[in-house]
Amino acid sequence: MSAGIEENVLELQGVVMTFGGLMALSNLDFNVQRGTIKAIIGPNGAGKTTLFNIIAGSFPPTEGTVKFKGRQIQHLKAHKIADRGISRTFQTVELFGNMTVLENVMLGCHTRVRTSFMASGFVLPQSRHKEKRIRESALKILKFIGLADKFKDSADSLPLGEQKLLEIGRALGSEPELICLDEPAAGLNETETHVASSLIKAINAKGTTVLLVEHDMKVVMKISDEILVLNYGRKIAEGPPEEIRNSPRVIEAYLGGEA
Amino acid sequence: MLRIAKFPIAVFALFILVFPWMARQIPAIEHYPDIMVFAGIYCLITIGLSLLMGYAGQISIGHAAFFGIGAYISGILTTNYGMNPWVCMGIGMAVTAVVAALVGTPSLKLKGHYLAMATLAFGIIIFIIFNEEIEWTGGPDGMPGIPGLILFGFEFDSVERYYYLVWGFVLAVFVFTVNVIQSGTGRALRAIHASESAAGAMGVDVARFKILVFVYSAVLASLAGSFYAHYLNFINPATFDLFFSIKLLIMIALGGMHNIWGAIIGTGLITFLSNEWLYYFEEFEVIVYGAILLFVTVLLPEGLAGVPGIIKGWFRR
Numbered sequence: 001m002s003a004g005i006e007e008n009v010l011e012l013q014g015v016v017m018t019f020g021g022l023m024a025l026s027n028l029d030f031n032v033q034r035g036t037i038k039a040i041i042g043p044n045g046a047g048k049t050t051l052f053n054i055i056a057g058s059f060p061p062t063e064g065t066v067k068f069k070g071r072q073i074q075h076l077k078a079h080k081i082a083d084r085g086i087s088r089t090f091q092t093v094e095l096f097g098n099m100t101v102l103e104n105v106m107l108g109c110h111t112r113v114r115t116s117f118m119a120s121g122f123v124l125p126q127s128r129h130k131e132k133r134i135r136e137s138a139l140k141i142l143k144f145i146g147l148a149d150k151f152k153d154s155a156d157s158l159p160l161g162e163q164k165l166l167e168i169g170r171a172l173g174s175e176p177e178l179i180c181l182d183e184p185a186a187g188l189n190e191t192e193t194h195v196a197s198s199l200i201k202a203i204n205a206k207g208t209t210v211l212l213v214e215h216d217m218k219v220v221m222k223i224s225d226e227i228l229v230l231n232y233g234r235k236i237a238e239g240p241p242e243e244i245r246n247s248p249r250v251i252e253a254y255l256g257g258e259a
Numbered sequence: 260m261l262r263i264a265k266f267p268i269a270v271f272a273l274f275i276l277v278f279p280w281m282a283r284q285i286p287a288i289e290h291y292p293d294i295m296v297f298a299g300i301y302c303l304i305t306i307g308l309s310l311l312m313g314y315a316g317q318i319s320i321g322h323a324a325f326f327g328i329g330a331y332i333s334g335i336l337t338t339n340y341g342m343n344p345w346v347c348m349g350i351g352m353a354v355t356a357v358v359a360a361l362v363g364t365p366s367l368k369l370k371g372h373y374l375a376m377a378t379l380a381f382g383i384i385i386f387i388i389f390n391e392e393i394e395w396t397g398g399p400d401g402m403p404g405i406p407g408l409i410l411f412g413f414e415f416d417s418v419e420r421y422y423y424l425v426w427g428f429v430l431a432v433f434v435f436t437v438n439v440i441q442s443g444t445g446r447a448l449r450a451i452h453a454s455e456s457a458a459g460a461m462g463v464d465v466a467r468f469k470i471l472v473f474v475y476s477a478v479l480a481s482l483a484g485s486f487y488a489h490y491l492n493f494i495n496p497a498t499f500d501l502f503f504s505i506k507l508l509i510m511i512a513l514g515g516m517h518n519i520w521g522a523i524i525g526t527g528l529i530t531f532l533s534n535e536w537l538y539y540f541e542e543f544e545v546i547v548y549g550a551i552l553l554f555v556t557v558l559l560p561e562g563l564a565g566v567p568g569i570i571k572g573w574f575r576r
Contacts, residue, residue: 057459077464079459079462079464082460082462087461094457095454095457096454096458098449098452103449107446107447107450110450111461115442115443116444117475120438120439120442121436122435123442170461
């Protein structure tokens with residue numbers, strides 16, 4: 001791994017987010033190292049999803065900077081950030097229910113398509129060729145996430161566990177350098193959770209940096225290289241899993257009272 | 260994969276080709292090609308509307324205005340300035356594109372029914388302009404003397420000739436739109452319909468696609484307006500009122516919004532209903548449309564284009 005700036009794929013400095021009078025994030029600094037799995041944990045309302053929405057460009061932060069590969073991105077719209085190489089999933093499943101499983105992943109490849117309205121209307125060879133390539137790579141992704149045999153099904157018809165996997169598959173379509181997973185194991189049973197966490201490991205093994213929000217501590221402790229703990233929009237701890245497990249401040253935040 | 264079968268398109272094209280000949284054989288339907296010209300003109304609008312509403316999920320209640328802008332630009336430029344009708348048609352489409360982009364850009368940024376409200380207001384404003392700018396439009400009395408269409412000395416002066424001209428355009432626009440639906444662009448539009456935030460996160464430029472499809476549908480309405488003006492040789496504001504915008508919605512709702520065929524089926528049926536079959540209802544025609552809309556939304560949410568699917572469902576059980 002190269003040293004210096006390149007090492008941190010994502011850098012947040014002094015990020016503040018206020019909604020009216022409510023301070024959702026206050027003066028947050030943290031980095032994500034290239035090629036690692038970083039988890040963000042914290043009690044409900046700690047600001048985890050807000051943080052994700054800022055990184056992915058759903059809205060800009062009130063203050064502070066977000067740098068991706070050394071360049072500021074906090075002012076960019078969501079689709080521009082996707083172009084740069086950040087992809088995400090949603091806490092509440094946001095699949096395109098009106099489309100098939102395959103089409104969902106193909107839409108995930110959108111940043112690589114770039115067909116114009118006119119080119120697609122006249123079925124120019126270049127647009128047909130691109131479409132074929134996208135279809136092939138979407139099928140490859142479906143094989144990777146284990147949904148290849150369901151490619152024709154409507155995304156709505158899948159059970160929750162598979163919908164969660166499909167969201168991850170769709171997010172992989174753009175071949176992102178950083179993938180942000182918002183509670184990939186929420187609502188899953190033990191087997192499904194196991195499948196999801198091995199999938200995350202496999203994605204990371206291919207070189208994709210993973211940033212993850214998760215409540216399931218078993219998953220977090222097992223797969224993360226580093227953990228960031230938020231409480232009321234502030235960082236209260238950051239470090240490798242074993243350190244976090246024994247941090248009195250973290251235990252206090254989760255269990256309340258004196259540690 | 261969303262695939263729209265080619266075979267029915269070929270059958271449909273063949274039907275369009277032989278219909279005037281069929282109509283000539285049966286005295287009772289001899290005049291049907293004339294009604295079909297109107298159906299074709301309306302189809303140009305509803306194909307675009309189907310892409311806008313059914314696929315991209317954006318509601319417009321102002322397309323009568325774009326239809327009117329095309330008709331009046333063709334009418335004014337040909338009668339007052341003696342310009343070539345085909346050039347006027349192009350100017351009409353270009354002006355409409357600019358107007359649609361101006362109206363669409365602020366309103367498409369808003370979510371929910373704001374586009375519907377904005378286009379509704381826009382439609383009413385344009386309708387008032389057609390009525391009040393008497394110097395240009397002739398006001399409520401309308402604008403007579405719009406010339407017919409001639410291409411390289413070939414005059415589209417009979418119903419049959421105009422029929423083939425209009426339906427040739429309808430088929431071309433239909434095939435073009437079907438191609439768009441089946442491409443990455445169509446996928447992006449359907450994604451926007453399902454979840455704007457997810458589409459954005461996957462790299463779809465939501466605002467750009469929404470404006471693009473809105474402009475496309477407006478330009479088609481303008482083209483239809485020009486054809487209308489040159490066919491009737493006369494236009495008046497009443498054609499382009501709010502009720503016509505709503506009638507367009509009834510057409511695609513009856514046919515089925517989520518299916519491009521719905522635009523053709525619904526438009527054909529409603530055009531024949533209003534020009535021919537509902538003749539006896541006179542003023543009560545509106546009630547029939549209301550009943551149709553009610554019936555479709557409650558019992559056939561997929562419209563008539565969804566009926567084959569329902570029947571297939573019965574057999575599978």
